[in-house]
Amino acid sequence: MPPTAETHHQVAAEVAEQPRLLFGLSLLAVLGCLALAVSILIADRVVPDHDWIADTISDLGAGRYEFIVDIGLYTFSAALIGLAVSAAHVHLGAWDWSIGIIALVTFGLLVFLIGARNEYGDNDDEGWVIHGYLVYGVGLAMTVACFAMARGAARASPHYRRILIATGVVWVISAPVFFFLPTDIDGIYERYLGGVAFIMVLALAHLFYQRSKQQGGM
Template structure:
């Protein structure tokens, strides 16, 4: 009876954590960040009369070649959702972690809506323009999510916790500046902020991949 209970508990634990799934999703996040960055670089060269220093990524999302950046935006959106799935699958405890993973999913949705609404770069004024509200929501969640998840990340490694806190602080200091920048340089600054967003999900992806690999080694 006792041996049966042990076997059942072991099987239950294995069913709760699938290392191959975790590693696969983690590497997808890395791939998605690469795709998102590459599409912006491609659009920088393809879109005529575009200045990557003064023109924002949003400016690339309108016109004949909008599909290039849209691919990157939707891919990045899916990366945030994939990271949220990872955080739910490997829940590192506490209400802060729970709020953080919900925030990741909402960030994915907000990024998707920014791409889907197509209200940037084309002076769209038809209907209710929500782009600015989406940007504010993104800004607030980018500040909160890494800070919320730092404590849970510490269970895997202190370095992850410190990096997440650093990302939160860097975002809080950097993001508001964008709203006051002259249009001559806001394009390059927006790309800098995008790199901070990449750093958030890439850090978490590395955390989960490392966790999954450690779990595989324990089984052996």
């Protein structure tokens, strides 16, 4: 039996956007940024002999108090994957938006692995040390996510496109510098890069939050 107009209407209703889901995942994205920032601030004060200007976040993620920063990293990882779920739920683009979704998932998984491996900041050189590769992957995933999602984000507002492109440009220029900095200032520079990443996350969170309001969810 061929589908009727009523059947099409029922199917459309079943696949409609879920504003409460978008709202919850947007909230998770904000929480992820806050959790990571707060965990770093707490660890800065708790970890003995830590210099927040010279010592990196990786130094906080190893040793006795590693769980503090790990909690922040895991929450931020969940935030990134939550954004990917939102982006898949509200697909605003073509192939580039799809690549952006994959980049967000990859970004989130890499952040999780950085926290889980616990091989940084303690001069670990035993076994297969992959921290450096994970960091390179984060840099690439962040870059791809910014530029790949910009065109689709413009469908919601041109402001999102400008923010994502500007953030991507700043990231591409700034991130490689970290590897050439002297060790007495790379800690504060790494925190600056984290702030750049937060801009992308919060911009997308705001996009999906506004989408949830437009759909009448909150």
